[in-house]
Amino acid sequence: xxxxxxxxxxxxxxxxxxxxxxxxxxxxxxxxxxxxxxxxxxxxxxxxxxxxxxxxxxxxxxxxxxxxxxxxxxxxxxxxxxxxxxxxxxxxxxxxxxxxxxxxxxxxxxxxxxxxxxxxxxxxxxxxxxxxxxxxxxxxxxxxxxxxxxxxxxxxxxxxxxxxxxxxxxxxxxxxxxxxxxxxxxxxxxxxxxxxxxxxxxxxxxxxxxxxx
Amino acid sequence: xxxxxxxxxxxxxxxxxxxxxxxxxxxxxxxxxxxxxxxxxxxxxxxxxxxxxxxxxxxxxxxxxxxxxxxxxxxxxxxxxxxxxxxxxxxxxxxxxxxxxxxxxxxxxxxxxxxxxxxxxxxxxxxxxxxxxxxxxxxxxxxxxxxxxxxxxxxxxxxxxxxxxxxxxxxxxxxxxxxxxxxxxxxxxxxxxxxxxxxxxxxxxxxxxxxxx
Numbered sequence: 195x196x197x198x199x200x201x202x203x204x205x206x207x208x209x210x211x212x213x214x215x216x217x218x219x220x221x222x223x224x225x226x227x228x229x230x231x232x233x234x235x236x237x238x239x240x241x242x243x244x245x246x247x248x249x250x251x252x253x254x255x256x257x258x259x260x261x262x263x264x265x266x267x268x269x270x271x272x273x274x275x276x277x278x279x280x281x282x283x284x285x286x287x288x289x290x291x292x293x294x295x296x297x298x299x300x301x302x303x304x305x306x307x308x309x310x311x312x313x314x315x316x317x318x319x320x321x322x323x324x325x326x327x328x329x330x331x332x333x334x335x336x337x338x339x340x341x342x343x344x345x346x347x348x349x350x351x352x353x354x355x356x357x358x359x360x361x362x363x364x365x366x367x368x369x370x371x372x373x374x375x376x377x378x379x380x381x382x383x384x385x386x387x388x389x390x391x392x393x394x395x396x397x398x399x400x401x402x403x404x405x406x407x
Numbered sequence: 408x409x410x411x412x413x414x415x416x417x418x419x420x421x422x423x424x425x426x427x428x429x430x431x432x433x434x435x436x437x438x439x440x441x442x443x444x445x446x447x448x449x450x451x452x453x454x455x456x457x458x459x460x461x462x463x464x465x466x467x468x469x470x471x472x473x474x475x476x477x478x479x480x481x482x483x484x485x486x487x488x489x490x491x492x493x494x495x496x497x498x499x500x501x502x503x504x505x506x507x508x509x510x511x512x513x514x515x516x517x518x519x520x521x522x523x524x525x526x527x528x529x530x531x532x533x534x535x536x537x538x539x540x541x542x543x544x545x546x547x548x549x550x551x552x553x554x555x556x557x558x559x560x561x562x563x564x565x566x567x568x569x570x571x572x573x574x575x576x577x578x579x580x581x582x583x584x585x586x587x588x589x590x591x592x593x594x595x596x597x598x599x600x601x602x603x604x605x606x607x608x609x610x611x612x613x614x615x616x617x618x619x620x
Contacts (some may be wrong), residue, residue: 233537234450234537235448235450235451235534237447237448237451238448238450238451313533313536313537316533316536317530317533317534317536319592319596320526320529320530320533320592320595321448321530322596323526323529323530323592323595323596324446324447324526330596333596334596334597337593337596337597338597341593358573360571360573360613361613362609362613365606365609368590368593368601368606369586369590369606369609369610371589371593372585372586372587372588372589372590372592372593372606373582373585373586373589374585374589375585375588375589375592375593376584376585376586376587376588376589376590377581377582377585377589379532379533379536379585379588380550380554380581380584380585380588382533382536383532383535383536383543383546383547383550384547384550384551387551388581393578393581393582393585396575396578396582397582400573400574400575
């Protein structure tokens with residue numbers, strides 16, 4: 195479990211009143227927040243408008259999420275947990291480099307069908323570079339974890355002799371994560387001109403000796 | 408001149424009253440907007456707060472920039488013009504591929520000393536992916552121009568036999584622009600861990616046969 199999830203489960207309201215209706219409402223609020231944060235950004239999203247979009251009162255919203263920060267944490271935590279479950283199994287960094295990059299390709303292909311997710315993370319990760327942004331520690335830690343997991347995968351490939359001879363594995367995780375993020379920006383602006391999984395696959399073909407599934 | 412500059416010179420107030428005091432004030436407002444847009448984003452920046460930060464009245468601000476959109480255009484146009492003048496000479500895409508990438512390295516090194524610029528573009532380019540954002544057309548066109556200029560530089564290198572044998576030049580401009588953008592996100596979050604010009608230089612070394620100055 196990541197630190198955001200831990201924080202939510204410790205402090206979050208609703209955790210102690212785990213009945214279906216409350217859970218459905220909670221999920222509905224997270225969904226609306228997801229859309230709002232991904233469209234106008236976190237700072238510009240309004241709790242009042244979110245409440246209205248979900249058909250709840252301000253008090254009803256605050257029952258589930260007493261602060262805007264707690265709602266942001268819930269959105270980020272849910273997203274990361276879902277991605278981990280769907281693409282990386284247990285959420286632990288897989289040790290098999292080929293499996294890791296095959297999963298990464300599937301994740302990027304999945305994202306290309308879900309512009310809302312991409313837009314949310316593109317906008318929030320930029321906004322959160324301000325040290326006073328409530329998601330700043332989350333994004334700093336998220337990228338550290340991502341670099342670490344990817345570098346393990348690259349080291350595994352290097353160890354097995356699966357990297358092409360011209361490839362320098364040092365710092366490669368920084369570059370590949372940057373490529374993925376940067377492709378998102380161009381794709382969001384020109385979705386018909388940019389094919390994210392195709393570009394990532396081409397780059398991985400230039401790095402790894404065997405073709406990924 | 409790009410389309411934003413053209414639009415400003417055609418419609419912008421202040422252009423017809425080009426006296427030093429007005430120009431100084433105009434420059435001061437652009438500077439304040441630059442900081443605000445790069446910190447809280449365009450949507451969240453307030454014209455009233457901007458006026459206060461510059462010590463002008465709301466009417467004084469509106470004399471120079473009748474809308475928030477016109478101020479955004481002025482900020483973006485000034486940034487791009489300065490970068491073009493400083494790093495790419497006349498603003499036309501240079502035909503010499505080595506010169507182009509040497510300039511790009513200098514630009515990225517310059518940006519690493521100016522987090523405000525990086526943060527402005529990272530945040531605005533994400534925000535502007537929403538089709539109703541006033542800077543949406545600007546950013547779509549900006550990336551198209553950037554891909555086109557970089558692809559010309561790559562084609563020049565290919566033509567002169569300066570690309571390493573493993574390099575596929577098709578789509579490489581998309582990847583390299585993505586790398587530059589993605590490095591900015593990681594660097595803004597962890598400035599002490601990420602060295603943008605070093606990473607770009609390493610990538611270019613893997614692509615181009617000769618060392619860039």
